[in-house]
Amino acid sequence: MIETKSAGGPLVGMIRSVGREANKSYAFVERGWYLTKRYWAWELVWIVYNVVNALSITFIATVPSVHLTPAQVNQFILYLAIGTAVWTYVSVVFDNVTETVTMERWEGTIEYTFMAPVSRLTHMLGTCLFALLHGLLLTALQLVVLGLFFHLDLSQANWGMTLVILLTGSISLIGLGTVSAVLPMLFTERGAQMAYIIRAVMLLVSGVYYPVTVLPGWLQAFSKVTPTTYMLDGLRQSIQGVPVHNVQQPATISMLWPDIWPLLICGVVLIPLGQYIFHLAERYAKRTGKLKRNG
Amino acid sequence: MAILKDELEQSSPSVPSSLTQPPEIKLPGRKTPLLSAEELAELDQHDALVIDHVSKHFVKSGGMRLFRRGDAQKHGHKIVRAVDDITLTIHRREIMGVLGSNGSGKSTLIRLISTLLIPDKGTVEVFGHNVVTEERAVQRLINRVSVEAAFFRKLSPLENLLYSARLYGIPAGEARQQVFEILTRLGIKPDRIRQPLENMSRGMQQKVAIARAFLTAPILLLLDEPTTGLDPRSKQDVQVFVRELRDTHDATILLTTHDMDEAEALCDRIAIIDGGRIVALDTADALKRRVAEQQGLDREATLTEVFMTYTGRDWEEDEAEEEDDDE
Numbered sequence: 001m002i003e004t005k006s007a008g009g010p011l012v013g014m015i016r017s018v019g020r021e022a023n024k025s026y027a028f029v030e031r032g033w034y035l036t037k038r039y040w041a042w043e044l045v046w047i048v049y050n051v052v053n054a055l056s057i058t059f060i061a062t063v064p065s066v067h068l069t070p071a072q073v074n075q076f077i078l079y080l081a082i083g084t085a086v087w088t089y090v091s092v093v094f095d096n097v098t099e100t101v102t103m104e105r106w107e108g109t110i111e112y113t114f115m116a117p118v119s120r121l122t123h124m125l126g127t128c129l130f131a132l133l134h135g136l137l138l139t140a141l142q143l144v145v146l147g148l149f150f151h152l153d154l155s156q157a158n159w160g161m162t163l164v165i166l167l168t169g170s171i172s173l174i175g176l177g178t179v180s181a182v183l184p185m186l187f188t189e190r191g192a193q194m195a196y197i198i199r200a201v202m203l204l205v206s207g208v209y210y211p212v213t214v215l216p217g218w219l220q221a222f223s224k225v226t227p228t229t230y231m232l233d234g235l236r237q238s239i240q241g242v243p244v245h246n247v248q249q250p251a252t253i254s255m256l257w258p259d260i261w262p263l264l265i266c267g268v269v270l271i272p273l274g275q276y277i278f279h280l281a282e283r284y285a286k287r288t289g290k291l292k293r294n295g
Numbered sequence: 296m297a298i299l300k301d302e303l304e305q306s307s308p309s310v311p312s313s314l315t316q317p318p319e320i321k322l323p324g325r326k327t328p329l330l331s332a333e334e335l336a337e338l339d340q341h342d343a344l345v346i347d348h349v350s351k352h353f354v355k356s357g358g359m360r361l362f363r364r365g366d367a368q369k370h371g372h373k374i375v376r377a378v379d380d381i382t383l384t385i386h387r388r389e390i391m392g393v394l395g396s397n398g399s400g401k402s403t404l405i406r407l408i409s410t411l412l413i414p415d416k417g418t419v420e421v422f423g424h425n426v427v428t429e430e431r432a433v434q435r436l437i438n439r440v441s442v443e444a445a446f447f448r449k450l451s452p453l454e455n456l457l458y459s460a461r462l463y464g465i466p467a468g469e470a471r472q473q474v475f476e477i478l479t480r481l482g483i484k485p486d487r488i489r490q491p492l493e494n495m496s497r498g499m500q501q502k503v504a505i506a507r508a509f510l511t512a513p514i515l516l517l518l519d520e521p522t523t524g525l526d527p528r529s530k531q532d533v534q535v536f537v538r539e540l541r542d543t544h545d546a547t548i549l550l551t552t553h554d555m556d557e558a559e560a561l562c563d564r565i566a567i568i569d570g571g572r573i574v575a576l577d578t579a580d581a582l583k584r585r586v587a588e589q590q591g592l593d594r595e596a597t598l599t600e601v602f603m604t605y606t607g608r609d610w611e612e613d614e615a616e617e618e619d620d621d622e
Binding site for chain 2: 020023024026027030031034035038039103107108109111112113114115116117118119283286287288289291292
């Protein structure tokens with residue numbers, strides 16, 4: 001049991017400390033992977049549902065219309081395909097986080113997770129990291145299937161910028177995922193379903209299937225404070241390109257900056273805010289005895 | 296005569312040697328320490344557990360409680376005093392037994408120590424660390440086994456325990472080796488270690504829960520009715536493990552149990568808890584002598600008699616009461 005003090009300054013100590021926390025975070029990623037393997041049939045159902053849902057929405061773009069040129073139809077297909085892909089990504093992230101906490105409540109393991117020497121930041125980062133990886137994988141699979149059905153014009157895509165938008169947007173999703181995890185923690189039976197409210201509002205105001213400009217003014221105000229609005233806009237521009245003198249051009253970082261900086265601010269605000277809300281909920285649960293399942 | 300003697304030996308029920316002689320079980324040593332040498336030296340300066348005038352009540356109601364205690368009573372909600380002004384000190388390397396009827400506050404007390412509940416009044420300190428203000432420091436020193444084995448039941452014992460080990464900073468390779476060592480010594484066959492827990496009996500699941508706590512070699516181990524549902528052999532295996540954890544790892548153990556023999560065999564001191572309060576606290580022998588004197592017995596009282604004297608009830612009454620509560 002005895003550990004001798006190792007050589008090295010504060011930097012080495014800090015690196016080791018980060019390494020330890022990363023190992024603890026990985027516990028949640030590994031657990032998520034194990035659970036996904038064991039619930040493989042449910043995973044299959046979820047993949048089929050998402051792909052069918054994405055196809056049924058993207059087919060709307062192919063409805064014959066006198067107003068759209070073939071090039072515009074292709075752009076519309078890509079517009080909806082990106083919308084469904086981002087929505088799948090957001091849905092998988094939220095479902096993973098809330099379902100994991102719900103499962104922990106049902107099985108009673110949440111007491112053991114909360115009793116372990118793990119910071120809540122490490123806990124939620126690990127849980128959300130698995131959810132993000134899982135979401136990315138399912139979304140990529142969905143896009144591959146969509147590519148078999150439709151001509152997706154990716155000639156103007158800037159994949160580097162797509163990655164930047166995806167990463168900055170995902171930071172905000174960790175914060176929102178942490179907030180949504182509070183609901184199943186406090187309400188075992190219906191908490192996960194209550195978290196749908198957060199998703200539903202995001203679906204309405206983020207411009208998943210239509211530009212936010214079609215919304216009434218007061219709803220557009222909600223769009224401005226929702227990170228998925230900027231994520232969708234940034235991803236669409238980075239994949240579809242940006243019109244310059246009526247010609248589509250690959251998006252540059254300066255062109256996407258109006259989407260990047262709000263995403264960065266959302267991330268910086270939402271992660272600590274999510275942690276604070278989770279901390280308050282955890283204190284409430286510990287005061288009122290809501291963590292226990294049995295005994 | 297020689298033939299008759301042989302026949303008698305063959306026909307008489309044989310007692311398994313494992314029940315007459317405790318099995319030799321060696322607790323696997325942790326290679327990766329949770330605590331530094333300085334931290335371990337500091338532990339010696341404190342009692343393992345100091346519970347000082349701790350109280351915890353719950354409001355029994357359907358929804359969220361948005362009002363204070365006084366208001367709850369006004370609104371007709373039932374207030375349950377689960378722990379009522381308990382003061383208790385457990386010394387390092389001591390095994391303390393807590394006996395109490397169902398609903399007497401044993402599990403609440405353990406949850407308060409485990410950082411899973413916040414006391415309404417009083418303080419709980421584990422090796423000098425306050426469970427509310429120094430939560431993480433306490434969590435590094437403790438682990439708990441509850442009466443219900445809580446796991447991801449779709450996952451195997453190995454997967455569940457690897458998850459737990461990582462949370463306590465144990466490298467996966469080391470944890471994997473320890474999981475196999477501890478579980479096989481607790482009587483779980485190696486091929487079951489990779490099978491989903493949902494296919495295991497309750498007793499086997501409880502053994503995995505015990506292994507989860509032993510895996511982290513805690514300095515303070517909280518055992519909440521750990522052997523409930525285990526067969527006699529498994530109970531004995533667990534008891535040997537508990538003793539060994541104390542003897543070889545300097546662990547302090549708080550054990551709640553309904554098994555009087557277990558309490559007597561394992562515990563240095565016993566506290567009897569009733570209605571959330573400690574009503575008796577001493578060694579088993581001292582408690583038995585005291586009750587024998589009180590009742591004018593010409594023999595030593597049994598621990599069951601001690602329990603009934605201090606709680607004013609027996610186990611059957613407890614169970615009947617619990618059934619009424621369920622209704």
